[in-house]
Amino acid sequence: MKQDLRILKTQESLRHALLTLLKTKPLESITIAELCRLAKINRGTFYSHYKNVHDVFKHYLEVIVEDFRHAYEEPYHKTNFHIQHIEADMIKIFHHVKKYQDFYQIIFDERIPMMYYYQLFDTVRSFMQMSIDDSYLELDKSIKVDYLISYQTNAILGILIEWHRQGYETSIQELNQQLITILSINSPFRKM
Amino acid sequence: MKQDLRILKTQESLRHALLTLLKTKPLESITIAELCRLAKINRGTFYSHYKNVHDVFKHYLEVIVEDFRHAYEEPYHKTNFHIQHIEADMIKIFHHVKKYQDFYQIIFDERIPMMYYYQLFDTVRSFMQMSIDDSYLELDKSIKVDYLISYQTNAILGILIEWHRQGYETSIQELNQQLITILSINSPFRKM
DNA sequence: ATAGTTAATGTACACATGTTCAATATCTTA
DNA sequence: TAAGATATTGAACATGTGTACATTAACTAT
Numbered sequence: 001m002k003q004d005l006r007i008l009k010t011q012e013s014l015r016h017a018l019l020t021l022l023k024t025k026p027l028e029s030i031t032i033a034e035l036c037r038l039a040k041i042n043r044g045t046f047y048s049h050y051k052n053v054h055d056v057f058k059h060y061l062e063v064i065v066e067d068f069r070h071a072y073e074e075p076y077h078k079t080n081f082h083i084q085h086i087e088a089d090m091i092k093i094f095h096h097v098k099k100y101q102d103f104y105q106i107i108f109d110e111r112i113p114m115m116y117y118y119q120l121f122d123t124v125r126s127f128m129q130m131s132i133d134d135s136y137l138e139l140d141k142s143i144k145v146d147y148l149i150s151y152q153t154n155a156i157l158g159i160l161i162e163w164h165r166q167g168y169e170t171s172i173q174e175l176n177q178q179l180i181t182i183l184s185i186n187s188p189f190r191k192m
Numbered sequence: 193m194k195q196d197l198r199i200l201k202t203q204e205s206l207r208h209a210l211l212t213l214l215k216t217k218p219l220e221s222i223t224i225a226e227l228c229r230l231a232k233i234n235r236g237t238f239y240s241h242y243k244n245v246h247d248v249f250k251h252y253l254e255v256i257v258e259d260f261r262h263a264y265e266e267p268y269h270k271t272n273f274h275i276q277h278i279e280a281d282m283i284k285i286f287h288h289v290k291k292y293q294d295f296y297q298i299i300f301d302e303r304i305p306m307m308y309y310y311q312l313f314d315t316v317r318s319f320m321q322m323s324i325d326d327s328y329l330e331l332d333k334s335i336k337v338d339y340l341i342s343y344q345t346n347a348i349l350g351i352l353i354e355w356h357r358q359g360y361e362t363s364i365q366e367l368n369q370q371l372i373t374i375l376s377i378n379s380p381f382r383k384m
Numbered sequence: 385a386t387a388g389t390t391a392a393t394g395t396a397c398a399c400a401t402g403t404t405c406a407a408t409a410t411c412t413t414a
Numbered sequence: 415t416a417a418g419a420t421a422t423t424g425a426a427c428a429t430g431t432g433t434a435c436a437t438t439a440a441c442t443a444t
Binding site for chain 1: 420421422423424425
């Protein structure tokens with residue numbers, strides 16, 4: 001059973017139209033009607049593929065997250081956990097966000113729904129989980145690991161929020177240096 | 193110059209109508225037209241007070257944040273920084289969120305814009321800044337304090353996100369115990 | 385109590401949203 | 415390539431959005 005070409009064409013037209021519009025106006029001000037006019041798609045057809053404009057944007061974030069996972073899951077990750085690896089892990093996050101800065105500027109925008117933040121959160125969290133699993137094997141039994149992981153994950157995202165607010169002016173190298181300093185103060189990943 | 197009573201009446205009607213509607217449906221599905229019908233306010237009048245439904249909701253969050261600041265700024269804060277104080281500080285955040293759980297359930301909803309998250313972030317961040325100012329006076333000169341503070345702040349919010357996702361089932365006492373454990377692992381506020 | 389100010393109302397308009405349905409066009413598979 | 419399946423279109427409808435403006439109502443200050 002082949003994928004129907006009409007569906008592909010419709011979705012690609014809409015996605016392409018969104019990218020085009022994003023060059024000239026913010027995501028929140030793009031209407032479904034506008035998107036359909038540009039894509040030359042009947043507005044009724046839109047609703048059989050997407051619920052709203054965010055639904056179209058979501059596709060790109062999924063591609064981006066997939067690229068993120070790829071960059072993250074490299075061979076050395078099979079090795080055991082070291083503090084050096086955390087540095088390497090996090091600098092990858094910074095590189096990733098910088099690479100897709102145009103998108104992350106949208107995602108961190110105050111008018112945009114939390115869903116994108118949560119998608120990033122979940123991705124970073126799954127990486128953090130792998131690190132924690134490796135390094136905190138003999139954790140205090142009283143700790144609920146979920147809270148620890150969400151704490152650590154969101155801490156990293158806090159750096160991204162700060163980066164965003166400062167207009168992504170801090171260089172990746174500087175950012176990494178800051179993180180190393182913060183971690184050396186907090187030592188969240190020191191051997192136990 | 194007195195505040196015009198008509199303005200107060202209009203705004204209070206709209207705010208009251210919003211609270212009423214929130215009992216039966218999610219914020220994102222409440223329309224301006226609906227709000228105005230219930231409040232018996234002409235829809236045109238709405239726009240001379242608010243830009244959208246979120247603008248009306250924002251008022252409540254401001255009241256809530258004000259209450260938060262009050263609860264936070266108590267006498268003992270004049271004393272010097274101790275790890276015990278951080279515990280006390282953070283358990284206040286948990287109490288606060290629990291007190292206004294109905295609102296925070298909305299704020300952390302994935303459909304809701306980031307602006308509310310940022311408002312909470314900024315509030316907690318200002319508290320964190322006070323703590324950092326007290327305790328990290330002789331910080332490594334190479335650190336950009338903004339990144340450190342945003343890191344610490346968002347870490348705490350990470351716990352709130354996890355709390356939200358688990359349906360606020362964890363008790364405040366348990367949450368506080370978790371935080372103490374996490375802090376004792378990470379020691380982010382230990383004396384330097 | 386009144387004059388002057390200003391907020392609220394009612395109406396209208398152009399456009400967006402979300403849904404429905406019959407007619408048409410385009411695909412897939414045999 | 416023809417038949418059957420299904421996606422797209424166009425049209426219509428009720429409702430929401432954002433804005434404008436003349437009219438009416440309510441308020442403040444004197």
